Amino acid sequence: MFRRILVANRGEIALRVIRTCREMGIEPVAVFSDVDRKALHTRMAYNAVSLGGALPRESYLDMDKVIAAAKSTGCEAIHPGYGFLSENAEFAERVTKEGLVWIGPPPAAIRGMGDKITSRRNMTRANVPVVPGLTDPVADADAALAAAEKIGYPIMLKAAAGGGGKGMRVVRSKNDMASAFRTASGEALSSFRDGSMYMERYLDEPRHIEIQVLFDKHGHGVHFGERECSIQRRHQKLIEEAPSVVITPELRKKMGDIALAAGRAVGYENAGTVEFLYSKGDVYFLEMNTRLQVEHPVTEMVYGVDLVREQLRIAYGEELGYDQSSIQPRGWAFEVRINAEDPFNNFVPSIGTISNLRAPGGAWVRLDAALYRGMEVSLNYDPMLAKLIVWGPDRMSAIARMRRALQELNVGGVRTGAPAALRVLEDERFQRGEFDTGFLGTLDLSKPSEGEDLIVAAAAAIHRHLLARRRALGTSASSRGAWQARSRERHTNYPPHRPEAARAKEAQR
Amino acid sequence: MFRRILVANRGEIALRVIRTCREMGIEPVAVFSDVDRKALHTRMAYNAVSLGGALPRESYLDMDKVIAAAKSTGCEAIHPGYGFLSENAEFAERVTKEGLVWIGPPPAAIRGMGDKITSRRNMTRANVPVVPGLTDPVADADAALAAAEKIGYPIMLKAAAGGGGKGMRVVRSKNDMASAFRTASGEALSSFRDGSMYMERYLDEPRHIEIQVLFDKHGHGVHFGERECSIQRRHQKLIEEAPSVVITPELRKKMGDIALAAGRAVGYENAGTVEFLYSKGDVYFLEMNTRLQVEHPVTEMVYGVDLVREQLRIAYGEELGYDQSSIQPRGWAFEVRINAEDPFNNFVPSIGTISNLRAPGGAWVRLDAALYRGMEVSLNYDPMLAKLIVWGPDRMSAIARMRRALQELNVGGVRTGAPAALRVLEDERFQRGEFDTGFLGTLDLSKPSEGEDLIVAAAAAIHRHLLARRRALGTSASSRGAWQARSRERHTNYPPHRPEAARAKEAQR
Amino acid sequence: MKYYITVNGKEHQVDVVERLGVLDVTVDGKTLELDYEEVDNLGQVAVLCDGKSYGLSIEGDEHKLSATIAGHLYAVEIEDERERAAHAAERAQAKGGGLVKAVMPGIVVKLLVKEGDTVVKDQPLLILEAMKMQNEITAPSDGVVKVVHVREREAVSGGAKLVLLATAT
């Protein structure tokens, strides 16, 4: 196995890869931008190399720096995580050319799936079913309007070079096309330097379902069933689960076969995900993500497999060593992405300093995070702070466990989308499995929670009162943390837990 | 199912029970002593009732107060956790008499296994193999000396009414008997108000192995295989695992059958553990613990079962609903107890305020704890702060995962036994499975770790230097957290990550 | 002391009176029997009230904070009597028009209106890019653009003034 590898990423995924490396006896080397000097991934790595800069393009996206870091520290391979350079075929090529091992698919496979239009052509050739739409992108709103007439509304606009929900819009009538095209294309231009848009039919009750595949370098390929990722806001996933309530064993087998065929069509190696749109029993190929997915942990929990370990084994040249028949799901898993965002204000980003942290614990609860007290959450990077994952023997018990875990979690200092996830998990339609990718939009998140308003009002008043009192009295009073409203002792039948002597002493302070 | 229950305990086990209640839709009511007012188990419960007092006998051991708390809050049942009143038959009786459900075995079963001598008699009658020794306890050192001649050295002294390692001593020759009897009997007297001691032969290469059993109220009983708990200091468990390397499927079946017979002999219901001494292929009944064990999570991880959920279901009167054939182990699990103690000073207790916390994360890592920043660790209660549990597909990968998790864990403010656990897990004999209950004593924990001494020396000097500097300059300098020793930029080929301008500015501070 | 506390948009009046080291707390005229205990200096609070236990996390300052109970977030604004009077006056001044502020930090990618333009409710005023997402900032009501506070390509912080609208006449 590799002795030392470079982890060319940051945040929870860098830590995720570092953890598996440590467990395998591999020395993980981290890289960091100036703002990440103190990040957990640098502290938990065997070594950490400065890339300089604060912006991604000055650091994690700078191929020269990343490759130099790997070579100067004696690394044998590079794991790209997700995002950043993970789906960059040019980078994968350069890594290989420098004599390093690329822990991911071959550059040709990345290119074959790289943009939606190329992959659509490849898949159509391989008889993989795709969503009705144009094969070629359109460059301006007028062309989009014309094409939409042929495809029929509603239309989904997607950045041709896109991903991660950026540059995507649903257009429900021609009146909305110009505005939607302008913003989506603008996002695409700024994110991917390519404003051209791909158009396809927006399907009814669409559900986002994807298949995890693994291919070794010896011609073996297997799939690890499906994940459902239909709970999305702004076209970005918020809650994922495995398996999916709408996938029967037959459909799982069919989708698995399609996914393996899709991978083989481009000579795939290592871990990948084939995304499908599910609509009323039919499935359509959307795209293939040629890297580890954010939501890979739900598959790990259900199949008992460490996918990063498999990636490293495959990249080193090992054979899979097992076949499809030995891969059986057990129970149900959910993941909630904890993003720095305000769910009650259209999920706009929230920034700040992490002032307090309470991690959920207990059985079958997994927290993949790189959070620490004192961490600055800025706009420089992706707002995902953590992923909370739970497993349960069945879907309802997994939902109950996730609700319990979300109730325990506290990330102080920024707002997170966790309350929105809790609302989804509490919803009976969700619990029954009746939802599609539009589900989150149907919830009225601005509706105030009920029942605890008076407690919150009282606590807020006391909080302010104590702040003011401390300011007035100076630091000497700051240790005074207990306040009791009158008559509390009437609650119970035995003597009050605060003896009179102590109470009198407090009054004198 | 119950609508509301009282959790008559504190610390991690109270939180453990509360978590399962929340997941099952049961309202858990906590109780707390004065020093535990702010404890996590009070904050995560549906309601929390003050018991007053600081010492256990003034609070968690006060039957009147606990029962009053349950009745005044409308609870239907009481879960005792472990320790405190969990194995008190009188309490179990009173709970039932008050019209509440006791979540545990019937009082007669507790009594039948209650002290080692009664249980030994019961088991001998039921043809369960026991360790050679006396059936009756001895009251003084002279009687012990006489009896030891018959049994033969080495001798194990155990408090007749004991548990938890208190009042236990190994006596290797008659010269040590008087001193050992004095301290062990003194401990027993102070802990259990009974100084009489039970004597038995101390077996060679003993390993502590126990079987988890469940009996419902309808005559069904199953076992969930074994746990091995041989890594002990001061006769208290430090590391537990499931399964055990020395237990073959045949021996597992044999021990399971003995454990079920032992339970049936006393009319057992609910969860219990039958402890065995394993020596060179033979097993001997030690005792039955008539409650949930501290180390139950390793069984949960390997069998995918929530044992607290099963306890609640059984107490409510539900049938198990599965039989022995459906219970199959998967993979390997370890638990490390994180106690407030100094492993480099004979594991003496460590007290203090938890000033910092870093919980380990990632896949298949479970932390059962009730720790929070600001918590006072005092001598009032058991020193166990947390339990760290991991699962892996095989023993070596689970060991590697536990090492990784222990490396991530940080409990600042008190010393913990975690470094000792790490030493055990790093030991090749342990990794090969070659150990017995004396293993921890064979490790030289005082031997300094190597290699990082210079780094620690340098960091300590800088730490002190900065403390002194801040004190001299006042608070204005306190935000200065970064210091670079000279020439660091020579490590890498690209520009230093701290621009010259910033560096010059720092020099002026 | 009397406080006006808005929780998720609904206002409550809370009186806090300190007497012999014990706090009397009245919410909307009802006296609460409440045990309030600060766990640390980072906003963790243990509250017992009316047969229930609450583990609160409080984040924010004396005017605006968020309180989280078991994962549910409550947005809270706090005013004492003096502040309430001052804010009422401010609100009266701005009536009918309004100041559009940046809901998040970002970069102004495109201005879609200029000073003097008449706009209708929900009309896009500008595009603000944050976290690589482009967001159309729309008019909260019909009106006339009185001041445009920003320029294209300008980076703005959260809460920064973007556009001032006056009532359409």
Place this chain on the structure above:
Amino acid sequence: MKYYITVNGKEHQVDVVERLGVLDVTVDGKTLELDYEEVDNLGQVAVLCDGKSYGLSIEGDEHKLSATIAGHLYAVEIEDERERAAHAAERAQAKGGGLVKAVMPGIVVKLLVKEGDTVVKDQPLLILEAMKMQNEITAPSDGVVKVVHVREREAVSGGAKLVLLATAT
């Protein structure tokens, strides 16, 4: 500044010189290229040195602290030159006999010696109960009991003086 730093019983000499905002650190005569960064004010420190990264947790005060690296604990004592001289004098005074201190807080259950008794190394002096465990406190060396600082049933804190031994003559 020169420090004498004992790590797990082994002494190192460390020089720290601050120059233009950069620290020169020399350990046992060897200059370390070291990047030391405090993560928070609670003892978390990120150190880069000689091709390795260390996440340290430092707990303690300026004289005595523990440093944890990846789960391994290092006990550290720090002296500057003045303190070292003072401590050396103390050690010289106590030579041969010694003060037995409580290694943990607890209750003195039984005294097994009285003033004037002659004791041999490892002889039990008293029984200290802590966390419900009874611990025999033994003589660190042969000697004569000079002072017994505690009484039976007395509660003592960690580090409290128990028994003063003088050299056996």
